[in-house]
Amino acid sequence: MRHRSEAWRKIDGASFDVCVIGGGATGSGTALDAQLRGLRTVLIEAGDFASATSSRSTKLIHGGVRYLQEAVTDLDPGQYNVVKRALQERRFMLDNARFLAHPMEFLVPCYSRWDVFYYFVGVKIYDRIAGKHNFFPSRYRSAKDSLARWPLLQGSGLKGTIAYADGQFDDARYCVAVVQTFTQAGGEAVNHARVVRLEQDAGGKICAAEIEDQLNGAKTTVRARVFVNATGPYSDHIREMAKPGVQKRLRLSKGVHILLPLDERTTDAVVVPKTDDGRVIFAIPWLGRLLVGTTDDEVTHEEELVVKRSEVDYLLRQLNRYLSRPFAIEDIVAGFAGVRPLVSSGKPGKTKKLIREHEVEVDRESRLISVMGGKWTTYRAMAEDAVNAVQQQLGQPVGGCVTREHHLSGSEGYSADYPQSLVANYGLPDLTARHLSEKFGTNAGAVLDLAKQEPELAQPIVEGYPATRAEIAYSARNEMAATLDDVLERRTGLQFFSWKMARAAAPVAAAVMQKEMSWDAAHTQHEIDDYVGTISGWSAKAGVTKDGAKEQERRPERNSTSR
Ligand SMILES: Cc1cc2nc3c(=O)[nH]c(=O)nc-3n(C[C@H](O)[C@H](O)[C@H](O)COP(=O)(O)OP(=O)(O)OC[C@H]3O[C@@H](n4cnc5c(N)ncnc54)[C@H](O)[C@@H]3O)c2cc1C
Secondary structure, eight states: OOOHHHHHHHHTTOEEEEEEEOOSHHHHHHHHHHHHTTOOEEEEOSSSTTOSGGGSSOOEEOOOHHHHHHHHHTTOHHHHHHHHHHHHHHHHHHHHOTTTEEEEEEEEEESSHHHHHHHHHHHHHHHHHHGGGOSSOOEEEOHHHHHHHOTTBOOTTOOEEEEEEEEEEOHHHHHHHHHHHHHHTTOEEESSEEEEEEEEOTTSOEEEEEEEETTTOOEEEEEEEEEEEOOGGGHHHHHHHHSTTOOOOEEEEEEEEEEEEOOSOOOOEEEEOOOTTSOOEEEEEETTEEEEEOOOEEEOTTSOOSOOHHHHHHHHHHHHTTBSSOOOGGGOOEEEEEEEEEEOOSSOSOGGGSOOOEEEEEOTTTOOEEEEEOOGGGHHHHHHHHHHHHHHHTTOOOOOOOGGGOOOTTOTTOOTTHHHHHHHHHOOOHHHHHHHHHHHGGGHHHHHHHHHHSGGGGSBSSTTSOOBHHHHHHHHHHSOOOSHHIIIIIITOHHHHOHHHHHHHHHHHHHHHHHHHTOOHHHHHHHHHHHHHHHHHHHHHHTOTTTTHHHHHTOOOOOTTOO
């Protein structure tokens, strides 16, 4: 990827075949697919890549056991089709970026013989639907075996667990890798650039988009033959821009996650199979933490996307019922909230019942193509369908999609022993080598070369987390990171690991960014104050006033077997 200032210059007043609006999973995937089919494509993102829903997921690459349950109990073929397609996509997602995604075992705790039978039959159907795409067959694990794998589990009355396979990934980094691959294929992308107006020709067809630089207020116009609206939760805004008064299609559902210290060495996830509101909750080892979520509550755009105290209480209550040692609010080290862009069925009812199917809509007059709904796991399939519609609009033969087997940037030459090669070649500690491999794949070498050339960049960002300052410089130069939030949340992942550490790291990260982005002293201080203020506000709203307090007492050793 280009440095952001250069990327802006490249799109300024330029013309393309396709303009994709929105740089989350759907838009990045669509841009990559279009470019690989030979269409000159530009990707415009209002915030940072993946800064909206696409970095707020449960990080599962899954068909969805809950959706399967609903397909069976509600005899719903729609739910079944979503599960089937997602299970196929699961395999492509994994194979295309092995450093960012991996199979994981999920344990469903059972406290009655009926539950053992019920969940066993369920996951066997799941295996069957996955067919040749399955990672490994599901199985019953005895109570003893289950407790050995997940010592935190409530052992009293445990009849065993049902273990099944799904995938896990780093959503924010996966999105950056898709955009990186897109630009390497010749596409142009720019972040922190918002489409503020669409221009239509005499026939009503969209021919240009006015774009505003969100960092300095500059404006430009980009022309294209086709426009794709991939703005997730904001899809109705762009549809409205193209056709004022158009009927809304989306319903928004908020979901929150909390992160807890993980001091048990475990590689498996636990599924809380029954919650108060009839859903499931996952407790998943993720980058050295236990990621717990999620909730599902319908919201409007006015809702502030923060984790609230009531949501924290809800998640802890559901999880603690299944644990021998309950977690308390003081254990929470970080959290995040996101909003699912669900396509409305047109009927009232709870959002948790809405099918996670996607839809590609082509507006007859404006020719705007909107790709809506879906889930991260099906981002590639959504993109394929959207680009098929693009080709139709351009009057081209439909076909030529190659993304099923197109490896993402960082995958070239990657293998399971890549972290060890970093240890051997660069003399890195295990933890740093693993962290770099998990974030950058084989691009880690370029990060390390930076640290070699500028030794001060080899320093950690903050004590207790393996990211170095070189990652920040690399992200600014090669991944279009342009704000503190970009680097501390999505590029290095520190903000997901610990709010407290992220606040402490802000001045150090800002000093690196100041150099990379030519910020003046006032701007640098403003970035630090703004960032620290935002994170403090989040922890206060979640009721986590002593975040990390308990971590001092029992700092987790970073889970060495989290992959
Ligand atoms: C709590 C939660 C848990 C989830 N868990 C999972 C999971 O485990 N597995 C799974 O497969 N899926 C999961 N999902 C679903 C998945 O995260 C989403 O389906 C997916 O990320 C949506 O991607 P998107 O690109 O459509 O939307 P977004 O990621 O929201 O991207 C849309 C982008 O458009 C940009 N934009 C908006 N307006 C403009 C404009 N005017 N100009 C330019 N850009 C604009 C926004 O800034 C944004 O970045 C979860 C979702 C939530 C909320």
